[in-house]
Amino acid sequence: MHDQETTLDVDAGTRVSALIRPVDRARAALVLAHGAGAGMLHAFMQSLADGLATRHVATLRFQFPSMERGSSRVDPPALAWAAVRAAVARANEVFPGLPLFAGGKSFGGRMTSQAQADAPLAAVRGLVFFGFPLHPTGKPSLDRAAHLARVSCPMLFLQGTRDTLAELPLVRDVVASLGSRATLAIYDDADHSFHVRAKSGHTDAGTLAAMLDRATLWMTTPQ
Numbered sequence: 001m002h003d004q005e006t007t008l009d010v011d012a013g014t015r016v017s018a019l020i021r022p023v024d025r026a027r028a029a030l031v032l033a034h035g036a037g038a039g040m041l042h043a044f045m046q047s048l049a050d051g052l053a054t055r056h057v058a059t060l061r062f063q064f065p066s067m068e069r070g071s072s073r074v075d076p077p078a079l080a081w082a083a084v085r086a087a088v089a090r091a092n093e094v095f096p097g098l099p100l101f102a103g104g105k106s107f108g109g110r111m112t113s114q115a116q117a118d119a120p121l122a123a124v125r126g127l128v129f130f131g132f133p134l135h136p137t138g139k140p141s142l143d144r145a146a147h148l149a150r151v152s153c154p155m156l157f158l159q160g161t162r163d164t165l166a167e168l169p170l171v172r173d174v175v176a177s178l179g180s181r182a183t184l185a186i187y188d189d190a191d192h193s194f195h196v197r198a199k200s201g202h203t204d205a206g207t208l209a210a211m212l213d214r215a216t217l218w219m220t221t222p223q
Contacts, residue, residue, distance in 0.1 A: 032059050110132060129158060164191070
């Protein structure tokens with residue numbers, strides 16, 4: 001099926017665009033938030049929605065307010081959280097009865113997890129992170145992961161070994177600290193955009209397929 005265009009009211013003065021992808025024989029639904037530098041129409045976001053659809057996972061993608069207005073500066077956390085909540089609320093309306101998950105790429109996944117840590121997202125069973133951004137490039141730190149201790153639902157971390165925004169030893173430490181709530185899936189030679197080098201013996205398409213297979217299995221297996 002094709003994307004269905006809609007809008008979300010984030011607050012009294014903020015409205016953003018969204019894309020709903022219903023699928024036949026849906027097994028789950030995922031609210032997908034985009035990264036800091038590219039919106040819901042970015043090729044990676046489109047590939048996620050397309051690949052999940054073939055695996056019978058419905059999606060709802062949306063724009064953060066800053067992206068909607070064309071700003072290069074990301075939204076303050078509270079506004080980003082409100083956008084996540086508006087998207088989750090709409091997903092509950094359009095995908096009734098489906099197991100619902102939320103997450104996204106990089107910044108989008110982090111804002112989703114912060115929103116969940118602040119107050120649980122309605123009916124969301126778990127969070128899926130496509131490249132959780134632990135720290136700025138060249139500045140390894142665990143500060144951005146502190147809120148994850150307040151997330152009570154299951155979490156899936158899909159991470160590349162060459163991700164300069166999440167050094168793998170630190171990711172392993174974070175996931176270990178979260179215990180049984182967290183699952184880590186690692187993709188050899190993938191960077192923060194999940195691009196792999198030809199010499200690695202892997203391909204971008206193969207890496208994406210493996211990630212989507214893993215995410216689908218995780219979302220459709222009782223936690």
